[in-house]
Amino acid sequence: MGLALLSPLFLLGALAVAVPILVHLTHRERKEAVPFPSLMFLRRVPYRTVRRQRIRHWLLFLLRTAAILLLVGAFARPFVDRASLGPAVIGEGREVVLLLDQSASMAYGDRWERATAAARDRIDGLGPDDRGTVVLFSDRAEALSQPTGDRALLRAIVDEAGVQATPTRYAPALQLAHDVLDASEMPNRELVLVTDLQKAGWAPDAAIRMPEGTVVTTVDLSDAATRNFAVTGVRLDRTTRGGATELIASARVVNVSRDSASDVAVRLEIEDQVVETRRVAVAGGGAVTVGFAPVPLPNRDVRA
Incomplete structure (x- = not known):
């Protein structure tokens, strides 16, 4: 039923149950000695005895034997192999x-x-x-x-x-x-x-x-044909026109996928507002720099 042992050699320790058996068979109670003043008036009569060895104190003997067997079983490390049990059990x-x-x-x-x-x-x-x-x-x-x-x-x-x-x-x-x-x-x-x-x-x-x-x-969840582009760099250049300072933004776009793309939309956004959209072609594994038209230099910090 799926029971196995991790250390089966420890089962040899079960031989140790012979120890309490020998102890109980060889241990004999000492008979009480009765002092007698004189034996001169007693007649010697031959008396044959047959010494019988038998176990006394059965409860103590069984407890000692069980303790040894439990120790042997513990050292043998039994376990239940769940893989061998059926669905009705587990x-x-x-x-x-x-x-x-x-x-x-x-x-x-x-x-x-x-x-x-x-x-x-x-x-x-x-x-x-x-x-x-x-x-x-x-x-x-x-x-x-x-x-x-x-x-x-x-x-x-x-x-x-x-x-x-x-x-x-x-x-x-x-x-x-x-x-x-x-x-x-x-x-x-x-x-x-x-x-x-x-x-x-x-x-x-x-x-x-x-x-x-x-x-x-x-x-x-991957797509059969996925276009994968990344903006790896952005450059901002200042220029002056008509006494006003303007910014010229350019971005480097990389095509990470193997397939070439001919209509890639690149947008310039300032404060979540689309300022300009350029469409470019990027070869598979290639890169291209996209330039945008000049925009007025903001008089405050903005997010682009």
């Missing part, structure tokens, strides 16, 4: 860890909306015997609750979460998931990873292995 509950990516890349398009919808679907799919843990991660990972079967609590965690302005790092989240699953006594373990699978988030030296039998499911 149930069919699942330990589910949901990793929800909230890094900056999840703000692209409708990724975050799709991510939270997928997370809610997984939470709603938990059975009455299941437990779940929601882990929010970006460059670090955090579980906001202990493993629980309270689906309302898990949904509230997802509803209150939001995208962070931080990069993606998968190793901390996977390590936290491993710790939760490894400590679980549930017969079934499952890991659900909801992410856009940013390549930069994978660390080649982070080898994290989930507990044996863990079912890993990935909800891929």
Whole structure:
């Protein structure tokens, strides 16, 4: 029935039960000596006896034997192999860890909306015997609750979460998931990873292995063809025209994706107001500098 021993050689210690047996068989009560004044008037009569050894004090003998057997059993370290037990014995509950990516890349398009919808679907799919843990991660990972079967609590965690302005790092989240699953006594373990699978988030030296039998499911939110641009530098030059000081802004735009783009909109905004929009072409993996028309120099600090 799934019982095994971590140190079976200690069972040889069961031979020590011979010690109380020998003690109880060899120990004889001393007979009381009766002083007699003289034996001269007594006749010597031959008397044959058969010495019989038998155990006295059975309760004490059994207690000593049981103590030795218990010590032997403790040192042998028995345990129950849960994997060999059937569902009728240990149930069919699942330990589910949901990793929800909230890094900056999840703000692209409708990724975050799709991510939270997928997370809610997984939470709603938990059975009455299941437990779940929601882990929010970006460059670090955090579980906001202990493993629980309270689906309302898990949904509230997802509803209150939001995208962070931080990069993606998968190793901390996977390590936290491993710790939760490894400590679980549930017969079934499952890991659900909801992410856009940013390549930069994978660390080649982070080898994290989930507990044996863990079912890993990935909800891929990446887009088939994603244009990825970044503004890597902004330059502001002063110029004077008609006695007024003006600023000329220029920006360096990098195409991080492999595909070329011919109609990239680059906007200059001041105080959340669009001042000018330029459209440029950027080769795959290339960069281009975009210049804007001069604007009057503000007489106060502004946000562009």
